[in-house]
Amino acid sequence: MIRKHAVSMTALALLFAGPLAAQEAAGPKMTPEMQAMMEAFQKAGTPGAQHQQLAATAGTYDLTVKAWHAPGTEPTTDTGTATRKMILGNRVMVEEVTSQMMGQPYNGQGLHGYDNVTGKYWATWSDSMSTGLMVSEGSCDAKLACTYTGTYHDPVTKKPQTTRMTSRWPDKSTEVFEMYGPGMDGKETRMMEITYKKRAQ
Structure with missing residues (x-):
């Protein structure tokens, strides 16, 4: 659709x-x-300041990936790499991730953009551990500190599941991404934290 x-x-x-x-x-x-x-139509399709902000984050990153499989437990930690580049005439950023998850090779791809029509940032995510697609929408400030709400279909219940995601930049070469979702008790719990360290160009 x-x-x-x-x-x-x-x-x-x-x-x-x-x-x-x-x-x-x-x-x-x-x-x-x-x-x-x-x-x-011209205004809707013309890249602006928000797209320039996204373009400034293009590059190669080293990742530290922490995942919590149950509240109150210690996270598992993996490493990986990510590459980000702009496509479609600097309108959309594509991100490619290579890592490990639960001892298995992991690959993922995301698209990130800003919709001039809705005034919202958006993102998609698909990876090698699913055949579905997560679609997210949110807002970011001038420093690209963002909050997104994402939706995907839960493999167990087959029903839509909602997650909350945040990202912030402690410095120009470091991004911290966090994902939160409902735990077994229904309360929001932290599921994942990814620290991106940008390589010098």
């Missing part, structure tokens, strides 16, 4: 943009409604 919606929106934009561009070249003036529609 998400893919179909995105394709539909792109087709709609092209549907309007093509004739409008042709009209501009030919000389006839657009109606105010057509002009407003064209400007709205």
Whole structure:
């Protein structure tokens, strides 16, 4: 559905943009409604300050991954690497992660972006330990301290599960990401903490 919606929106934009561009070249003036529609699509698709912030975090990172499997227990600790780069004309960041989890090789891929239309940051995540997709939305401040709410389908209950995620930058080369979800008692508990250390370029 998400893919179909995105394709539909792109087709709609092209549907309007093509004739409008042709009209501009030919000389006839657009109606105010057509002009407003064209400007709205252009504004929605133009990267801005938020996308520049994301681009500033591109690079290669060393990871320390802590995971809590039950409240009150010591976390397991693994290491890994992450690479981040901008795609689609600096509109979206793609992140590739290679690590270990529960003694098994782990690979994940995420997309991160900012939607000019909703005014929200968004993210997706898929990995080698599932066949599903987590979709998240949230807000960030000027220093990219963020809070997201993510939704995925729980493998046991088959029902949608919600998690809360935060990220902060103690310094320019360090990001701390945390994920929280419901524990066995239904109360929110910390599930994961990932510390990103950016390599010097």
